Amino acid sequence: MKKKFKLLVSNKILAFVALVTIFYIFSDCNNFVFFEYFKVKISNIESFNVLKIKTQFVTNTNQNLFCYLTVSEVIANQSGDPELFKIYLPRISRVILQQVLLFLFFSYVLIGQLDIKSILKRLNNQFILITCFGALVSYFVVSIYVNFEENIYIYVFIAFSILKSFIIYSYSANYSFHLKLFILCLFPFFSTGYGIPWFFDFLLYYFLFNYFKKHKFYKRNFVFILFCCSLSLSFISPNLNSPSLETSIINNPSEFENIVDNVNFENYRKTYLERKDIRYLKENINDLNSLEVKSTVINLSKNLKDVDYPNRWNIMVSYLPDIKYHIPSALWYLVSVFLFFEVFYSIKSSNIKELKTELNRSSNILIFYPILSIFLGISNFFNSFSELIFFLTRRAELLNFGEIQTWRGLNTHYEVFGNLQLFSLCFFLLNYYFNRSSKNYLYIIFSITSTLLSQSRFNTLVLLILLFIVVIIFYKSYTKELVVIILITSVIFQTIPTFDRDESFFIDKDASSEVILGENVNKSEYGFEFISDRLNRTLPWAMFASGYKPSVIDLLFGHGTGAYLNIIKFTERDLASGPHSVLLQVLNKFGIFGLVLLTYSILKLLLSRIFNVETNLRIIIFLLASLLFSLELKTDSLMLADGVIIFLFNLLNISLLLKINDKTSKYSY
Numbered sequence: 001m002k003k004k005f006k007l008l009v010s011n012k013i014l015a016f017v018a019l020v021t022i023f024y025i026f027s028d029c030n031n032f033v034f035f036e037y038f039k040v041k042i043s044n045i046e047s048f049n050v051l052k053i054k055t056q057f058v059t060n061t062n063q064n065l066f067c068y069l070t071v072s073e074v075i076a077n078q079s080g081d082p083e084l085f086k087i088y089l090p091r092i093s094r095v096i097l098q099q100v101l102l103f104l105f106f107s108y109v110l111i112g113q114l115d116i117k118s119i120l121k122r123l124n125n126q127f128i129l130i131t132c133f134g135a136l137v138s139y140f141v142v143s144i145y146v147n148f149e150e151n152i153y154i155y156v157f158i159a160f161s162i163l164k165s166f167i168i169y170s171y172s173a174n175y176s177f178h179l180k181l182f183i184l185c186l187f188p189f190f191s192t193g194y195g196i197p198w199f200f201d202f203l204l205y206y207f208l209f210n211y212f213k214k215h216k217f218y219k220r221n222f223v224f225i226l227f228c229c230s231l232s233l234s235f236i237s238p239n240l241n242s243p244s245l246e247t248s249i250i251n252n253p254s255e256f257e258n259i260v261d262n263v264n265f266e267n268y269r270k271t272y273l274e275r276k277d278i279r280y281l282k283e284n285i286n287d288l289n290s291l292e293v294k295s296t297v298i299n300l301s302k303n304l305k306d307v308d309y310p311n312r313w314n315i316m317v318s319y320l321p322d323i324k325y326h327i328p329s330a331l332w333y334l335v336s337v338f339l340f341f342e343v344f345y346s347i348k349s350s351n352i353k354e355l356k357t358e359l360n361r362s363s364n365i366l367i368f369y370p371i372l373s374i375f376l377g378i379s380n381f382f383n384s385f386s387e388l389i390f391f392l393t394r395r396a397e398l399l400n401f402g403e404i405q406t407w408r409g410l411n412t413h414y415e416v417f418g419n420l421q422l423f424s425l426c427f428f429l430l431n432y433y434f435n436r437s438s439k440n441y442l443y444i445i446f447s448i449t450s451t452l453l454s455q456s457r458f459n460t461l462v463l464l465i466l467l468f469i470v471v472i473i474f475y476k477s478y479t480k481e482l483v484v485i486i487l488i489t490s491v492i493f494q495t496i497p498t499f500d501r502d503e504s505f506f507i508d509k510d511a512s513s514e515v516i517l518g519e520n521v522n523k524s525e526y527g528f529e530f531i532s533d534r535l536n537r538t539l540p541w542a543m544f545a546s547g548y549k550p551s552v553i554d555l556l557f558g559h560g561t562g563a564y565l566n567i568i569k570f571t572e573r574d575l576a577s578g579p580h581s582v583l584l585q586v587l588n589k590f591g592i593f594g595l596v597l598l599t600y601s602i603l604k605l606l607l608s609r610i611f612n613v614e615t616n617l618r619i620i621i622f623l624l625a626s627l628l629f630s631l632e633l634k635t636d637s638l639m640l641a642d643g644v645i646i647f648l649f650n651l652l653n654i655s656l657l658l659k660i661n662d663k664t665s666k667y668s669y
Contacts, residue, residue: 029067033087036071037381040082054084054384061088068093087385092152095193098391099160102189102198103167109365110171110180122173130208131165138201141328145315146194147295153193161201168205177346177354181206182339182652183362185645186420187369188411189391196315197641198391200328203335210342218341223601227337230594231330233557238323240553245271246301246320249281250294256285270321272301272565304568309577312393312412316639318562326560332641333561340648347652347659348610355659356434363431366424367443370450373409373417374399377453386410399453407454415580415635416643418454421447422463422631423646426653429470430660441481445488452492458535458634460493462627469624535634540576544584547571550591558591564639578636582647585638602629605651611658621661625654 024032037053061072068089075084089097138161139154148154171181189198211218218224243251245268248259265275277300288296302310302319310319315328347355372390376383377399386396390410397408411417425447432440451463467489471482526545532538547567550559559566567588568575579585586594604610606622613621628650637643 024067027064027067029063029070031071033069033071033085036074036085051081052380053082054380056084056086057089057091057094057385057388058086059088059090063088068097089388091193092156094388095153095156095191098191098193098388099156102191102391103160103163106164106184106202107167109184110167111174126212127165127169130205130212131162131169134165134201134205134208135161138204141331142194142196142200144324145328146196157194164202165205168202169209172206172209177350177358178339178342179346179358179362180365182343182645182649183366185336185339186366186642186649188393188642190393191391195311195393197332199641200315200332203339204331207335207338211338221341223597223604224337224341226597226600228334230557230590230597231334231561233593234560234590235323235326235330236557237551237554237563238318238321238326238560241270241321242323243270244321245273246297247322249285250290250297253285253288253290253293256281269566272304272319272321272569273297274300274304277301302565304565305575307565307568307575312577313564313639314393314641316562316641316644317564318560319565321566323560326562329561332644336644336648340652343652344655347655352434352660355656359427359431359656360435360440363428363435363440363443366427367446369410369424370421370446372396373450374446374453377407377409406456409450409454411642413636413640413643414454415456415459416637416640416646418451418456418459419631419635419637420646420649421451421454422459422466423628423649423653425451425463425466426628427649427656430653430656433660444485448485448489449492452489452496455496459631462631463489465627466624469620473620537580537634539574540578540580541584543567543571543573543576544579544581544588546573548584548588554591556591557593558587558589561589563589578639580634580636582632582635582637585636589638602651605654605658611655611662612664613658613661614663617661621654621657624657628654 033055040053041051058072061067061070063070063072070088071085072088073086074082075086077083135158139158142157148157171178185199185203190196191198245259245263249256252259260278263271265271265273265278280300281296284296285293298319310317315332318325318329350358373396376386376390376396380398382389383396383398386392387394390396392410393412396410399407406414408414408417409421411420425444428440428443428447432444448463451459467485471486475482526542528541529538532541544567547570549570564578564585567579579588583595583598586598590597602625606618606625632647632650635643637647
């Protein structure tokens, strides 16, 4: 059956390629980008490795309007060698192409062959109701952050949103173990032209289809109820700050002078606008139409104090104080945590045979993250349009061997990327424990390589400690494998200049009291410098401490799920790209209530009898978990859409470790 299916897929692909080729021939489409690339490389054998070609998409061509992915212009350098291909592919075509490819990819990975007739037969009123409701909610929430510009983009978004509902409906109906879906969410899949996670409405449908089937269970789930309470209470502060000054200006631009009159911008909580922004608006607002006023005010607001990262944060940071701008991030937290609970309880209730199968299948998906990161890191050509063919928000980062860098692979944040590679290593180790094979052993090697390539000193230290613990526990059972891993790790470690940084990792007590990154701060000013100096965190933590000025409600329940610019507004320090600590993020977003809930949830997982684990093994797992959680103390995971899933992936690894040591599973080491 599998052979027939693979043959059918191969035949379809070949038929599609043949049809496209025939179409290109009859349309006189010349200079197809891949042919041009290889032709240039082969014709310059003597400079094969030196010649680097970049790409740029354009909307005009001299050929047929359907001659997509053809080179319309070649830009040469001063030596006359080609260095840039201008590729014809209009924006709307990129949007539709990506949506189609992602739809086919997810239907194949999650379901296999999509049986439309079978799905249509099972459709009922509940499906229609949830799909219509989900599409409306998705459009409303996404339109908060996305300017669709033309109606065609709205139609495309809604059409493919409805198609996602078909996939998730079929997947939820036929599969009870959703680990593969969770692993796919680790990838930074985004929609070109929209700039939002492709998973956003996908997981919203997932939540709607599955919650209503199991609502009685979740109404009794104490941790999930507390999480929903924390999520709801975090909206109190944004509600008090609504409508913001920005919204008042957008809704009534003719009343601009009256709105901004006598406002103390330095201390006013209902705005992220600065005095220089007000001066700019005073000079230009009369020349702008209503749409231009809105876009101008939003751009000024989200670039508070010339912040450089608003696009990387995406929907996870509210760029206006109003309550509605916190809704997208709140929904993302809700659906992500719900997916985690679904997978967690599947792990808890599954038998070992089923767990082994799911781990192996999920590993076969997860391995593409480090492989693609490394491949795009060394391939200049494919790297240059990786945001299209690999659905990224921006191009992947090249590896410059021998230079100090913070390589982030497919991700937009190198520490989040480094953490994921380390968590992936844990996942691959667990998979190898269950499914011993050469393929799964190579997965371990790839994840070690990508972790070290990120050149994060703390991740490297945790990696070495983790390998040391694994050697101590398994040296008798996996002697040859461990020897090879240690040798390979040593070679990579010696090759990559991981610790060759200007700022020191270990600080001499008698050394200068200047804080790293050039900010002069007295070491006793906040009390955390003895730790933050060594972790290179004094700048962001001091920035947070300076800018965190909560009211009583903010302190208890947080500033909102999209909170961060409130810190930027009130800080007197140099700016950083984030607080660089999950604990600080939770405190700012969810308040003390959220911090207590996070601590309670983790301790409940590690110490309760959810899994029946012997005391000595529980202590080892507790120490390993503490080691892995230490990574999150210095990382901005919760400010990125995929970072939220990566944080939960850490918890999932610990759950798997507890599961395999559960006495009832009879598979403990």
